[in-house]
Amino acid sequence: MFTLTLKPSSLASFSYQPGQHIPIQIEINGRVYQRTFSISSAWRQWKKSSTIEISIKRAPQGLVTNWIPNNLKKGHIVRIGEAQGSFVLSPKQRRQTNAFVACGSGLTPILSILESLSDAQLSSQHLLYSVSHEPEAPFKNRLQTLANKGLNLLILESSSQGRIKNDTLEAWLSEIQIESAYACGPSGLSQHIHDLFIERSQRLGHATPKFFTESFGFANASASSDVTLSFKDANGRLIMSKQKNGTLLENAEKTGLNPVYGCRAGICHQCIAQKKSGRVRNLKTNQISDAGKEDIQLCICVAETDLELTINERTVQ
Known part of the structure; x- marks a missing residue:
């Protein structure tokens, strides 16, 4: 477990409750990746030194979780988002x-x-x-x-x-x-x-x-290759592909799209997309959706039938 100490530059606008998590953006080889990590430090540390800590477990095949401890050094600047989550004590x-x-x-x-x-x-x-x-x-x-x-x-x-x-x-x-x-x-x-x-x-x-x-984490994201995925971005561009193993988020990325996402684990809800038609399976609950319109989380769903989705793409500054 690797612990990273962060000091938000905009102290007036940053706040959190113990138990919440924050999204972090990391640039690796010219591409921006975003992951979500829980804050592991006590509130009194934030009040005393205006710093917070996140503790990261290396995933065996995790690009970001292995890159951070090997490459981030004191003084490096990373982008963080607002603290989120309801896993807190009132x-x-x-x-x-x-x-x-x-x-x-x-x-x-x-x-x-x-x-x-x-x-x-x-x-x-x-x-x-x-x-x-x-x-x-x-x-x-x-x-x-x-x-x-x-x-x-x-x-x-x-x-x-x-x-x-x-x-x-x-x-x-x-x-x-x-x-x-x-x-x-x-x-x-x-x-x-x-x-x-x-x-x-x-x-x-x-x-x-x-x-x-x-x-x-969630169940194995194995999925039928007989299913056709139709992704539509905000500009109305339509990209179609056969589903491969992995979540809908991973499938969208394989087509060259750059969907908005955060934790990739079904926690932060940043990867919400609108399903126009088709059925999906939620890998965390194993439940299969109805065929009508609804919002779904790309990072924890696979398609059970042909699917049409409208996604939000990330804008890289």
Whole structure:
């Protein structure tokens, strides 16, 4: 995990809430790429030094996530956008009893939230962090500091202890009543944790907690090559191609189009396009759409039938 410290140049216009993410634009070999990363630093760091941190996990085949730690140096200028996202604590929730479940790099927004709380507020917060191997868990020192201040912390080594189960929640929370539950990790984690908390609430006779999720990644984007994609840009130009493996965003890029996008993971909603006709499959929910007009996210959809789309293209300054 690589941590990058950023200092926004326009301090008056930049703000964020712990748990939110920001889009970052990087130019690589003359082409501009945009990715979205969660802010991993505490609010007090922003107030003290006007800096924020993002923590980046290298993806094996990730162009941007491998380029950043190898090439960005102190003093380099990158473009960032406004902080976005609703994976945050309201002032009321800061005073409530909350449970957080993180898997892998899904810890970063939760770490920002927890480190922004007072010691008194931390005593009613509970964090379950699932990692493949505990000795390699990132941010262990920061997590231990939070635990010393009152956070109920359980680190689960998934390689030896397996998936999170009802028994895991019982060992972690006992019979504590949870008012809000937050889960962040790969696609599939959120629904699993949601189901576990519903079962737990019913078993203990508690009210079902409010549930908040953030996820990354999704099912394999395999798609039928018999489908024809018709992309129309803002100028009315029509480009048609046979669908290849990958999302609609990736297919549009393969035709030479430059669609607006952000996170490429279904979080930021910047890649919204209008579907004129045809059916798409959402890779995060596996649901298939109706055939009529609707807005869809290019980065998490593949076509199930011939498709006509109007997309928004990026304007490179």
